Amino acid sequence: MADAAVKEKQAVAPEAEQELTDGFHLIIDALKLNGVKTIYGVPGIPITDFGRMAQASGIRVLSFRHEQSAGYAASIAGFLTKQPGICLTVSAPGFLNGLTALAHATTNCFPMILISGSSEREIVDLQQGDYEEMDQLATAKPLCKAAYRILHAQDIGIGVARAIRAAVSGRPGGVYLDLPAKLFGQVMDAEQGRKSLVKVIDPAPAQIPAPDAVKRALDVLKGAQRPLIILGKGAAYAQADDNIRALVEKSGVPFLPMSMAKGLLPDTHPQCAGAARSTVLKDSDVVMLIGARLNWLLSHGKGKAWGEPHSKKFIQIDIEPKEMDSNVDIAAPVVGDIGSCVSALLEGMGAKWPAAPADWVNAVKAKREENVAKMAPRLMNNNVPMDYHGALGVLRTIVKERPDAILVNEGANALDLTRGIIDVYEPRKRLDVGTWGIMGIGQGYAIAAAVETGKPVLAIEGDSAFGFSGMEIETICRYQLPVCVVVFNNDGIYRGTDVNPLGTDPATTVFVKGSRYDKMIEAFGGVGVNATSPDELKRAVNAAMDSGKPTLINAMIDPAAGSESGRIGNLNPQSKLKKK
Ligand code: ADP
Ligand code: TZD
Ligand code: MG
Numbered sequence: 001m002a003d004a005a006v007k008e009k010q011a012v013a014p015e016a017e018q019e020l021t022d023g024f025h026l027i028i029d030a031l032k033l034n035g036v037k038t039i040y041g042v043p044g045i046p047i048t049d050f051g052r053m054a055q056a057s058g059i060r061v062l063s064f065r066h067e068q069s070a071g072y073a074a075s076i077a078g079f080l081t082k083q084p085g086i087c088l089t090v091s092a093p094g095f096l097n098g099l100t101a102l103a104h105a106t107t108n109c110f111p112m113i114l115i116s117g118s119s120e121r122e123i124v125d126l127q128q129g130d131y132e133e134m135d136q137l138a139t140a141k142p143l144c145k146a147a148y149r150i151l152h153a154q155d156i157g158i159g160v161a162r163a164i165r166a167a168v169s170g171r172p173g174g175v176y177l178d179l180p181a182k183l184f185g186q187v188m189d190a191e192q193g194r195k196s197l198v199k200v201i202d203p204a205p206a207q208i209p210a211p212d213a214v215k216r217a218l219d220v221l222k223g224a225q226r227p228l229i230i231l232g233k234g235a236a237y238a239q240a241d242d243n244i245r246a247l248v249e250k251s252g253v254p255f256l257p258m259s260m261a262k263g264l265l266p267d268t269h270p271q272c273a274g275a276a277r278s279t280v281l282k283d284s285d286v287v288m289l290i291g292a293r294l295n296w297l298l299s300h301g302k303g304k305a306w307g308e309p310h311s312k313k314f315i316q317i318d319i320e321p322k323e324m325d326s327n328v329d330i331a332a333p334v335v336g337d338i339g340s341c342v343s344a345l346l347e348g349m350g351a352k353w354p355a356a357p358a359d360w361v362n363a364v365k366a367k368r369e370e371n372v373a374k375m376a377p378r379l380m381n382n383n384v385p386m387d388y389h390g391a392l393g394v395l396r397t398i399v400k401e402r403p404d405a406i407l408v409n410e411g412a413n414a415l416d417l418t419r420g421i422i423d424v425y426e427p428r429k430r431l432d433v434g435t436w437g438i439m440g441i442g443q444g445y446a447i448a449a450a451v452e453t454g455k456p457v458l459a460i461e462g463d464s465a466f467g468f469s470g471m472e473i474e475t476i477c478r479y480q481l482p483v484c485v486v487v488f489n490n491d492g493i494y495r496g497t498d499v500n501p502l503g504t505d506p507a508t509t510v511f512v513k514g515s516r517y518d519k520m521i522e523a524f525g526g527v528g529v530n531a532t533s534p535d536e537l538k539r540a541v542n543a544a545m546d547s548g549k550p551t552l553i554n555a556m557i558d559p560a561a562g563s564e565s566g567r568i569g570n571l572n573p574q575s576k577l578k579k580k
Helices: 002-017 023-033 048-056 067-081 092-108 121-125 136-143 153-168 181-185 190-196 211-222 233-238 241-251 274-283 296-301 338-349 358-379 388-401 413-421 442-453 463-467 470-478 518-522 534-547 566-571
Strands: 020-022 038-041 060-063 085-089 112-118 146-149 174-180 187-189 227-231 255-257 286-290 313-318 332-335 406-410 430-432 457-462 483-489 527-531 551-556
Touching (some): 020 023, 020 190, 023 048, 038 048, 038 067, 038 442, 048 060, 060 442, 067 085, 067 092, 067 112, 067 233, 092 112, 112 136, 112 153, 112 181, 136 146, 136 174, 153 174, 153 190, 187 190, 211 286, 211 313, 211 338, 227 241, 233 338, 255 274, 388 413, 388 457, 388 483, 388 534, 406 413, 406 442, 413 430, 413 457, 413 566, 442 457, 442 470, 442 483, 457 463, 463 483, 483 534, 534 551
Parallel strands (some): 038 060, 038 085, 085 112, 112 174, 313 332, 406 457, 483 551, 527 551
């Protein structure tokens, strides 16, 4: 009897001692192997335990109140770090909530991976009504750069590797990774599992521009009488800061930063043409675009803003060949990654590159100085109620004194005026609504900016913009992040003065008058301040930036101060018929 038992034990021993792993662990191991340090998400079936285990493994797992904010956080983490930002959501509704951010990441060329749990394929595909049933892969596909599903534990290594490579290589973008519930619990041999993991080598390979393309670009630039360089957020993303600065300075050409490229060179740099934007767009003859698309934000490169008739020559540096000739003809396309392109251009310029034409450079400088001088007195007003200029005048000084702080910005007037007034001094310090002009990025961006960089964050948001992700102030308080949110409270969207002619419901663009957003953060232990004058605002923001305590300042702005749609009122459709 005893002998038989011993024999049986020996027979099963090798199997009993076999070390096993499962889907949960393999996904975590695959992410860690590839340097993932932070996950932004919302827990629930089927990813609750996954989140716990990821946290226990040392990955920082930040739980949000809504997936959209978690997704925006992941997207901007991608922009700031050049590594895909990871967002983790539950199936169907959580997935859809995260999907807006994934589409946003793709549109803005930010690397991001939306990892979503999903329901049972067998039931989903037969549409038998599973818990949170949805064909998520098919839904995600048209809205992102790539979409993958992993069905077997042994494919986790390859699946994660594909997602990472797709997100960061070439033009960066959003990737969807579908993980059905069953995958997490699948068990396999641990050693085999370890071997199946993939560490992605060189995930975003350099793309070297063709020498001919570089020469052509330099020839066009050399022939210019009134050259202009436009820096876009692709240039900020590329982290080729020193070479970009060297190129701009060596050429002596005036430069115009797009909003998230502000600070690549300081806005106060002598060559900065930010305050002479309309002049340089209209009067330049050769324009070098570095990581900026000729989309609506640049009036598609043609028309009145560009000084019709169209006679400009464009040089365009971009990693995406299809971007060339998208709106107007590009005289000198330079396809490659910005780091490689800019260093090739610098090398091609050699030691004897001619200075940019002095009459043009001086004309731009004069225009810029004129505009800056015009603006100056408005920024010094101490009016109560505050207008945007009075409030931004003090915030501008605060940012000047704290150039390493990150500025997050959303709204309409609250966006456009902040962008124009607040100078930025260092690369990737201004994060905003981006290519879609999207509201709701505020708290998600602020959280990720603080987490990824460890720097203090100042978020300037319109009262409407703030509302889209306002609940995330609890997240800011929970993680004790050094974020100061300033809500520009003008009682509504654009202006707080609209009246419904019927006198029934409030007008469509107005909110509760005199709302006290500062009270909201107090509910979570944060600091709330109501500021009615520029002086009060200045004191409150300085205190917040000094203390690093989560703070929300309700900055009361004159409801009549703003204009319809901020700077882009012209995009509102008009009819020849009279408005009723
Ligand atoms: P902005 O809104 O600031 O004008 P866009 O988002 O329109 O900027 O343009 C960014 C461009 O930068 C995109 O066309 C994208 O393909 C490009 N890009 C992003 N990263 C790189 C990179 N590393 N190298 C080259 N081009 C890049
Ligand atoms: N929804 C989303 C997701 N994005 C949008 N851009 C809009 C709606 C439309 N919209 C704008 O373009 S700006 C804006 C909305 C609702 C809010 C403007 O009001 P605000 O700013 O209070 O944030 P100001 O200072 O009052 O102009
Ligand atoms: Mg408002």
